[in-house]
Amino acid sequence: MSDRAPLFTPVLIVGCIIIMVSFAVRASFGVFQIPIADEFGWLRMEFSLAIAIQNLAWGIGQPIFGAVAERIGDRKAIVIGALLYAVGLVLSAGATTPLEHQGYAWLVGFGVAGTGFGVILAVVGRASSDDNRSMSLAIATAAGSAGQVFGAPVAEWMLTLMSWQSVFLWFAAAILAMTLTLPLMRAPAMASKGQLEESLGQILVKAFRDPSYTLIFVGFFSCGYQLAFITAHFPALVTEMCGPIVAGSVLHNIGITTTSALGAVAISLIGLANIAGTLAAGWAGKRYSKKYLLAGIYTARTIAAGLFFLFPITPMSVLVFSAAMGALWLATVPLTSGLVAHIYGLRYMGTLFGIVFLSHQIGSFVGVWLGGALYDVYGDYTVVWWVGVAVGAFSAIVHLPIREKPLGSPGAVAA
DSSP, X not given: OOOOOOXXXXXXXXXXXXXXXXXXXXXXXXXXXXXXXXXXXXXXXXXXXXXXXXXXXXXXXHHHHHHXXXXXXXXXXXXXXXXXXXXXXXXXXXXOSXXXXXXXXXXXXXXXXXXXXHHHHHHHHHHSOTTTHHHHHHHHHHHHHHHHHHHHHHHHHHHTTSOHHHHHHHHHHHHHHGGGGGGGOOOOOOOOHHHHTSOHHHHHHHHHHOHHHHHHHHHHHHXXXXXXXXXHHHHHHHHHHSOOOOTTSHHHHTTOOSHHHHHHXXXXXXXXXXXXXXXXXXXXXXXXXXXXXXXXXXXXXXXXXXXXHHSOOOHXXXXXHHHHHHHHSSTHHHHHHHHHHHHHOSTTHHHHHHHHHHHHHHHHHHHHHHHHHHHXXXXXXXXXXXHHHHHHHHHHHHTTTOOOSOTTSTTOSOO
């Protein structure tokens, strides 16, 4: 009989459920832009700003919830996050002004932070064996992708049955219901005695003095920039810049007859391809250097995005790009979180990865905002697209000097 530790533990299963539900709700907010704007006569940018604020609050809240989890326990931190998430949704259901939605977006964003990658990946990482850790982090990340795949369609279907306010209330109930799985998430041992002798302040000082941590932080910015920009603006880009769908083509015959429909399909295709790409990254992260894998992913994104705009944008090129970008979409998350755990240990992984994730969410805010701002100036997405290509190339280069050794080992900190 093998003594190999099982991959699918109760901690991993519960972590996947929580991330899936949390991300399904988060990924659906774009569906509500038109119903809310039409009901109150708002400009589109007013609810869009609420979504951008939500992303920023998620980033700010991530290291806070990481520290809370390390102080009072993972499950308590998740409960606090779920309560903030649900309260934000309930209050948003009663909001009638843009300022109210933008204010409550802070609660929702902090709720996502408490039920998202930072806390969940930290506890999954600690609960996994060394052999399984990379794949466990990938599976938990892929669960978020699965939530993104079905979240928006479910929201769209629910809007055919009830008002958007009622959908928000049902989503709040779903967020609270997922906490019923927490008793199965048994907290693993925190870390070795040596790690426990270091305080959070001491490990933060060491990390901030380590050039590798700065490089990881800076490199993750482009991931957030690219993902948020594509999520928010790619459907509109496809609608306006893609060539027509020819009658009698495969797409036309399966019911995709407009470029606007193609834009929505492109986002779903990205989510589906992302599941496979994230799992592949987890498999590779156990066998190869994580920093070189990350550099390779950002290089591949840069090439894919550059080629997409160098050639005429057609329905087929949209599908090819979506599949390629989807395979690289969240593949960076298990590798980046795994790199943080490898260099700085598991004891304070939640806080340390949370700070790195803040860079991701600052990038998300900039990507959404800059996409709209440069579109208003130039009348299309060409300039902002090439900015994203340049940001991706920069990130690929930034990962190369990282010293991929545990902190404190010879050569771990760059001179």
